[in-house]
Amino acid sequence: MADDDPSSNDRASDDTTSDDAAVPDTGVRRIAILSFSALAVLVAPPLYLLLDLAVVGRLGGDELAALAVATLVLAVVSTQLTFLSYGTTARSARQFGAGDRRAAIAEGVQASWIALAVGAVIVAVAVVAAPTVLRILVGSGADRDPVVADASGWLRIALFGVPLILLSMAGNGWMRGVQDTRRPVVYVLVGLGVGAVLCVGLVHGLGGLPRLGLDGSAVANLVGQSITGVLFAVRVVRATDTPRLAHLRPRWSxxxxxxxxxxxxxxxxxxxxxxxxxxxxxxxxxxxxxxxxxxxxxxxxxxxxxxxxxxxxxxxxxxxxxxxxxxxxxxxxxxxxxxxxxxxxxxxxxxxxxxxxxxxxxxxxxxxxxxxxxxxxxxxxxxxxxxxxxxxxxxxxxxxxxxxxxxxxxxxxxxxxxxxxxxxxxxxxxxxxxxxxxxxxxxxxxxxxxxxxxxxxxxxxxxxxx
Incomplete structure (x- = not known):
């Protein structure tokens, strides 16, 4: 796919004034293109969740309740880390506007390292803490214990996708910064599309897939998020445009x-x-x-x-x-x-x-x-x-x-x-x-x-x- 950013080659500019020639297109049309791209990425996960709820809802009330509370915990964890997207967009965009595309991509590389590190910590802590957190949210009792158990099982599987979710956030951030509007949409739709197919198949055992019930929903979520995260990771590695790995190392500054x-x-x-x-x-x-x-x-x-x-x-x-x-x-x-x-x-x-x-x-x-x-x-x-x-x-x-x-x-x-x-x-x-x-x-x-x-x-x- 061709890169659709309006200035894919590195540019140098000594301009320190309000010279519009030094800047990519900032007109209403460009605003619309960037907005529609961002909107597609924003609405895809809620739409996937609606499908997930509809599929799991056929299993019964306990499973639906378990999915609702488990996805809530996963969403709260992810929401607090949106800086990987928003912060990276701002920093990458400034480098891109200054004509230094390599530095803009470097922001994405370093954000990806943060995503992997923070994601690993979250997995290590949350996998252990999941039952306790869910019991606090749901409560205890004979009617609630099955919900806690199901939700814990779902969450412990899906949590392993958190580093990939965070990689996707970092990827969205730097790619918005360099105004690459197409790839993020494709990556998100491919990942969630595969996840949606697997969700239907694994939950109910359709299409020759094993019937895993609620756990099938978690596996589908994990696979879908992983595909999207890997696509973003591959893109940032390829975008460095260098045979050496020096630009992929952590840079603490x-x-x-x-x-x-x-x-x-x-x-x-x-x-x-x-x-x-x-x-x-x-x-x-x-x-x-x-x-x-x-x-x-x-x-x-x-x-x-x-x-x-x-x-x-x-x-x-x-x-x-x-x-x-x-x-x-x-x-x-x-x-x-x-x-x-x-x-x-x-x-x-x-x-x-x-x-x-x-x-x-x-x-x-x-x-x-x-x-x-x-x-x-x-x-x-x-x-x-x-x-x-x-x-x-x-x-x-x-x-x-x-x-x-x-x-x-x-x-x-x-x-x-x-x-x-x-x-x-x-x-x-x-x-x-x-x-x-x-x-x-x-x-x-x-x-x-x-x-x-x-x-x-x-x-x-x-x-x-x-």
Whole structure:
């Protein structure tokens, strides 16, 4: 397959001004290409999980519950390590924009070493701790012990794919940085496609494959993730374009810089996790209908987040490339264009959800109590979407500039000042879902204010440039 990045040859540039000629295409078309590529990679795993749930669901309720809790643990572990993707994109894009493709790929090599090392530690710890963690989540008792046992078995198999999952994240990161948009999609679809076929065959013993039940789902997951991870690993080795192995060795100066950025991104990610876990915990205390309504609207929020995040990823790659070339005018133009496109998409979605307020919830439930409860968070969700459109875009701009430390502080402060006080007050004063979603809106508005002030101030154009 031909490389589709717009500047596959190394380029040297002495430009230290806002010279757009030193930068790859940063127009709306390029934003769209990068966004669609990122979106395809983002939506593939949730779609695979839906298939997995449907296949395992035929085995019975215990197996389905075991799969749900085990995949939750695996997802939480992976979510905290997205710095391998987002951090690598920003650093690789800056090198790419500066005309040093080899250095951009080196970021991917070193991120891959981190992926393998961290993945090995996770496997060693989690394989031992899996039963204990799952028992804490599920509880104990005659009716729950089979779920814990099944979930532990699934997780202990699937965990061996974690290093390959992390390799895929690192691969996505540097390839987005050099604006190679096709290969990541192909690699992810090939891996998950094989996994999907194996899942159906191994769980139920179809196509001449052994019937492994729930363990078959774990094996399919492991094989699919491994194929994708190996494809990314092979690509980064081939992309070094040198017969010597020197460029594949760990380079501690790069690894140290990546880990410094990783610290900020992990803290930022944990801030999100604390907010949404707290929201679910408080919603559960208001009743079954309330927690169900909260979960339905939250799933729609996460669905929309995929679209907005895809645009943010495009902003990372293009802003990083522009700033690497010292083309601040181009970086500012990308920030403007991505924000406008993201806001337009979010407003369109908000209008759609507003118009479908009476119909869309019925796709997910016919329970009258849940439908009544959904009416409260629904309009908070609709109101939040335009705000989120701007926030996600500007997050991508700041990540592309390497301003992860600011994003860490802004997100943590917004959670501590805006979200957490409101959500716990809603529990104390029985404000219900209105209190919870008021906290989420406050969280988003505070993030909007902080990132908008940062971008308008202009410091982001220089903070991450070496």
């Amino acid at each position: 790069i690894i140290s810089a990546q880990l410094s950025m990783a610290r900020d991104l992990v803290i930022r990610s944990l801030s999100f996790q604390v907010c949404f876990v707290s929201a679910a915990a408080v919603a559960a205390r208001f009743g079954v209908a309330q927690v169900a309504a909260h979960q339905v609207v939250l799933q729609l929020w996460e669905f929309m987040s995929l679209f907005l995040d895809a645009l943010a990823i495009a902003a990372q790659a293009l802003v990083g490339a522009a700033l690497g070339a010292r083309a601040t005018a181009a970086a500012s133009r990308v920030a403007r264009q991505v924000t406008i496109v993201s806001l337009a998409l979010a407003v369109a979605a908000a209008l759609l959800f507003a118009a479908g307020a009476a119909l869309i919830p019925r796709i997910f439930t016919t329970d009258d109590a849940v439908l009544d409860a959904i009416g409260v968070p629904w309009w908070f969700f609709v109101a939040m979407l335009p705000v989120a459109g701007v926030v996600f875009a500007l997050d991508g701009v700041l990540l592309g500039s390497g301003d992860a430390a600011f994003l860490r502080t802004a997100t943590l402060t917004s959670a501590l000042i805006g979200f957490l006080p409101l959500i716990w007050l809603s529990l104390i004063f029985d404000w219900g879902l209105a209190g919870i979603w008021s906290g989420l809106v406050a969280f988003m508005v505070l993030r909007l204010v902080t990132v908008a002030v940062r971008v308008l101030g202009g410091r982001w154009r220089t903070v991450g440039v070496a």
